[in-house]
Amino acid sequence: MVDLIEITGGYEKDPDVEKLDLSNPAHVKLALLSQGMRFHESALLPVGSKVKEKIRSYNSSDFTKIVTVPQELILGDDIVVGTHWRDESPWEIAAEDEGFALNYDGKRITGVGFHDRPEYYDREVVKGIPAKRIGVTLGMGAVSFFMRETCTYWEGAQPCKFCSLKATQNRYGETEQYKNSDMVRALLSTIQETGDHLHHIQFSGGSIWNHDDEFREYIEAVKAASDTLGRRIDGNLITMPPRDLSLIDEAYAAGMNHISFNLEVWDPALFKEVCPGKDESYGRDNMIAALEYAAGVFKNGTYTTFVGGLEPLESMFEGWDYLAARGVAPAFNVFHPTPGSIYQGKKAPGVGYLIEAAGKLQDVYQSHDFEGLLCKCCNRNALDNEAKEGYFK
Ligand code: SF4
Known part of the structure; x- marks a missing residue:
């Protein structure tokens, strides 16, 4: 089992960067998802006070020993991209006279910004537990x-x-091991008091072997959220x-508008290889049947994530077409190696792969009228919103 934190890195010049239009913020996002970034110390000064720091509730993709880094970066048009620190990335963020600049190989490409630190983070919402150990704001809200x-x-x-x-x-232990519906209720009530941004709510977590019990816990959490806010919940389960x-059906009735069962890859043999636990506990074919069932309940609100870079485009596109025809939207998250994962030594996909994938994604989203999950100011590691809005063609 891999549980070491090994700081690796590595950057080889990617000639496909020259195919990008770096005045297009979605293209810049695509490059950053492929190549990562690093921060000059001048850009780190406000992080954790004025600027929202990264809180690792489940993954960390930063190959650095620096702990306090921004959760994400704001590009043009409010497009947001997650922080993926690579010491050898050609992309660097540094302070400039007013604000911050994103430089590529030492040349300024664009101004960038950060999201403010939410006021609710340090509020005690459950006795002795600050809110940021229960819920974390991704992107703007x-x-x-x-x-x-x-x-x-x-x-x-x-x-x-x-x-x-x-x-x-x-390594980090920054969040509570278990959250429950009382904690969800308490945290959302606090956000109502502070007035922090709250566009979407995302529920996720590690699995338990009894998937019905796992799912029932989410239904309780969704009910807590919809009762507290007095409305249905946009976001993702x-x-x-x-x-x-x-x-x-119960999850929909509880108030959730969007649901995801993540296949991660399409090819059956690769699914077994990449997700052996999911394969054994539920199985790929059963997951596809469940997605098709969900698409009849969560109409235009059923998704499955593909981890871009783990399989050839042809196979991934076959999956996108198959699922889209059945009302399931493919969400496209870009693979980023994470320290301590079995794939920590793999590289993120190259820019050429992502350009092709983003173009196809745009076709799928526009022809099936799918909505991107969350929105482009919240969705950090996916290209769905930008594809829907037509940034790639
Ligand atoms: S289901 Fe897979 S991705 Fe999710 S927490 Fe478990 S091992 Fe990690």
Whole structure:
């Protein structure tokens, strides 16, 4: 089992960067997702006071010993990209006269910004527990509850190979191991008092072997959120599907508008290789059947994430077309190596791969009228919103 934090890195010049239009913020995002970035110390000064710091609720993709880094970066048009620190990246963020600049190989490309630190982070919402240990704001206003910081697949030595949940918790321990619906209620009430941004709510967490029990816990959390806010919940419920598919109807009835069961890759043999735990506990074909069922309940609100870079484009595109025809939107997250994952030594996909994938994604989203998950000011590691808005063609 891999649980070491090994700081690696490496950068080879990618000639496909020259194909990008760096005046297009979605193209810059694509490059940063491929090549990572590093921060000059001048850009780190406000992090943790004025600027929102990264809180690692489940993964850390930073190959650095520096702990306090921004959660994300704001590019043009409010497009946001997650921080993925690589010491040898050609992209550097540094302070300039007014604000911050993003430089590529020492040349200024664009001004960038950071999201303010939410006021609720330091409020005590449950006795002795600050809010930031329960919920974390992603991007401008997507509040994420990672309900369980353990996963049955790690316990059984069958984690998804890109996942660094265990190593991240061992190293940082920045969030509570378990959250419950009372904590969800308390935190959302606090955000209502502080007035911090709250566009979306995301529920996710490690799995347990009994997927019906796992799913029921999410239903309780969704109910807590919708009761507290007095409305249905836009965002994402990311989980393994239940065996009893009627629970999917209950999740919708509880107030959730979007749901994801993540296949990660399409090819059946690769699924077994990348996600051995999911393969054994539920199985790829059953997951696809559950997605099709969900698409009949969460109409235009059912997603499955693909980890871009783990399989050839042809196979991934076959999956996108198959699922899209059945009402399931492919969400496209870009693979980033994370210290402590089995794939920590793999590289993120090159720019050429991402340009092709983003173009295809745009076709799929526009022809099926899918909405991107969250929004472009909240969704950090995916290109769905930018594809929907037509940034890639
Ligand atoms: S289901 Fe996979 S990605 Fe999610 S926490 Fe477990 S091992 Fe990690």
